[in-house]
Amino acid sequence: MVVDNRHADLVFRALSDSTRRDILRRTMLGEHSVTALANHYPMSFAAIQKHVAVLERARLVAKRREGREHLVRANIETVRVAQALLDRFEETWKGRIERFGEVLAEMKQGANQ
Amino acid sequence: MTVTSIHKDTEALTMTVIAEFDSPIGPVWQMWENPRLLEKWWGPPTYPATVVDHDLSPGGSVTYFMTGPEGDQPRGWWRVTSVDAPNLLEFEDGFADDQGNPNPALPTMTIRVTLTETDGHTRMTMESTFQSTEAMEEIIAMGAEEGIKEAVGQIDALLAA
Numbered sequence: 001m002v003v004d005n006r007h008a009d010l011v012f013r014a015l016s017d018s019t020r021r022d023i024l025r026r027t028m029l030g031e032h033s034v035t036a037l038a039n040h041y042p043m044s045f046a047a048i049q050k051h052v053a054v055l056e057r058a059r060l061v062a063k064r065r066e067g068r069e070h071l072v073r074a075n076i077e078t079v080r081v082a083q084a085l086l087d088r089f090e091e092t093w094k095g096r097i098e099r100f101g102e103v104l105a106e107m108k109q110g111a112n113q
Numbered sequence: 114m115t116v117t118s119i120h121k122d123t124e125a126l127t128m129t130v131i132a133e134f135d136s137p138i139g140p141v142w143q144m145w146e147n148p149r150l151l152e153k154w155w156g157p158p159t160y161p162a163t164v165v166d167h168d169l170s171p172g173g174s175v176t177y178f179m180t181g182p183e184g185d186q187p188r189g190w191w192r193v194t195s196v197d198a199p200n201l202l203e204f205e206d207g208f209a210d211d212q213g214n215p216n217p218a219l220p221t222m223t224i225r226v227t228l229t230e231t232d233g234h235t236r237m238t239m240e241s242t243f244q245s246t247e248a249m250e251e252i253i254a255m256g257a258e259e260g261i262k263e264a265v266g267q268i269d270a271l272l273a274a
Contacts, residue, residue, distance in 0.1 A: 012246040012249075016247060093130050100132070104144060107140055108136060
């Protein structure tokens, strides 16, 4: 999935709020109506609707209509983008630890000689 | 392979790396405490680090710069928040301006290192915590510039030395 910088901004802004992260977690496990989601939080239906809209703009969730209800589910592809960023950070540390181990082994060798 | 596990938590914004070394705790702590050793592994081969100030006492700071292939020298700093040699080191890690002063416009992260020795082997756990997803994005985007490649070349050079 190709993600441009503007989209990345939307993704990270959407993920910067704990309620939205929680909504995302629920919708990753299955489809929920906005009404059902709203029941989980001490805030108004309208507030939850707004949170869902932010997640939707970031393409972290998708909405579909069924009768009078809007059903929300997570877009797993986009969730992976955040994971991809951490993957890059992981590479930095893997490199450091690899060098760390080598220098340590070298010191040990030096001490034994 | 010394890295034994890496756990990334996108929601808590943390990454935990656990590594095991066939070495007692003393030399492992030295890798952090001795600036000449620290600079051998902190920067990637394409951006080797030079440590300028190095004071691992609580409230102390470490400043460093890295030298890129085109002579560019990004600078960074640590502020030590907690230390208990040789078992614990916790510090804030941030970017600095050209004079080496902390750049308040850029985000920082917290790194907590714990060491434990068992039967002559040392386990090192490093937990990195970002302040927010925006901070994480920014820090990683800046770090990517330093390149994460050719680690092998530097290791070979160290071995040959």
